[in-house]
Amino acid sequence: xxxxxxxxxxxxxxxxxxxxxxxxxxxxxxxxxxxxxxxxxxxxxxxxxxxxxxxxxxxxxxxxxxxxxxxxxxxxxxxxxxxxxxxxxxxxxxxxxxxxxxxxxxxxxxxx
Amino acid sequence: xxxxxxxxxxxxxxxxxxxxxxxxxxxxxxxxxxxxxxxxxxxxxxxxxxxxxxxxxxxxxxxxxxxxxxxxxxxxxxxxxxxxxxxxxxxxxxxxxxxxxxxxxxxxxxxxxxx
Numbered sequence: 001x002x003x004x005x006x007x008x009x010x011x012x013x014x015x016x017x018x019x020x021x022x023x024x025x026x027x028x029x030x031x032x033x034x035x036x037x038x039x040x041x042x043x044x045x046x047x048x049x050x051x052x053x054x055x056x057x058x059x060x061x062x063x064x065x066x067x068x069x070x071x072x073x074x075x076x077x078x079x080x081x082x083x084x085x086x087x088x089x090x091x092x093x094x095x096x097x098x099x100x101x102x103x104x105x106x107x108x109x110x111x112x
Numbered sequence: 113x114x115x116x117x118x119x120x121x122x123x124x125x126x127x128x129x130x131x132x133x134x135x136x137x138x139x140x141x142x143x144x145x146x147x148x149x150x151x152x153x154x155x156x157x158x159x160x161x162x163x164x165x166x167x168x169x170x171x172x173x174x175x176x177x178x179x180x181x182x183x184x185x186x187x188x189x190x191x192x193x194x195x196x197x198x199x200x201x202x203x204x205x206x207x208x209x210x211x212x213x214x215x216x217x218x219x220x221x222x223x224x225x226x227x
Contacts, residue, residue, distance in 0.1 A: 034215050036216075042220055043116070043204075043220050044155070044218050046213070046215035049214070098162070098206050098208075098214075100157075101157070101171075102154045104154040
């Protein structure tokens with residue numbers, strides 16, 4: 001089974017802090033690395049995604065950093081807000097299928 | 113607004129019952145997926161389907177089956193429910209593989225409790 005290992009399992013930061021969530025993968029055939037955000041009582045929603053031909057992607061306060069040689073990628077949330085409190089999942093997609101393999105999830109709490 | 117709708121938010125079933133979880137999408141997506149979500153384990157793929165009447169096993173198919181008779185509907189079946197199948201079940205559908213911002217649209221989930 002292809003895996004992606006996500007850490008930490010939970011994270012608490014103060015408002016304005018920069019939480020960082022890390023993921024590591026095994027198979028270099030993966031071609032797409034999306035992050036999902038899930039609020040309580042809701043299904044996960046696509047937040048931001050990156051392909052392995054770039055090292056960084058920013059969308060608003062969310063940044064993905066990608067290290068292809070280390071097979072790692074991470075999510076940074078700049079100027080975090082209480083409304084960012086949610087569970088975050090990294091994932092990857094293998095090149096010839098549409099299925100995503102997800103990490104274990106990180107529950108983020110941003111304190112006011 | 114595009115939607116994936118799961119028929120039940122909460123279900124309580126007895127051990128040994130046959131359980132049907134229904135999922136409908138209104139986006140004309142070809143790909144549909146069933147995951148279960150458990151604390152500390154993330155989302156694990158049970159089954160997926162690339163087209164009507166086509167299905168493929170995911171990572172944890174044991175104890176489950178699926179049905180896709182129409183493009184918009186993908187059903188997950190627990191043949192004989194057991195307590196270790198108590199979980200949150202998430203259905204998703206997706207755009208074609210070559211879409212620039214490829215991703216899933218998830219339903220809100222069905223929380224199943226087997227007693």
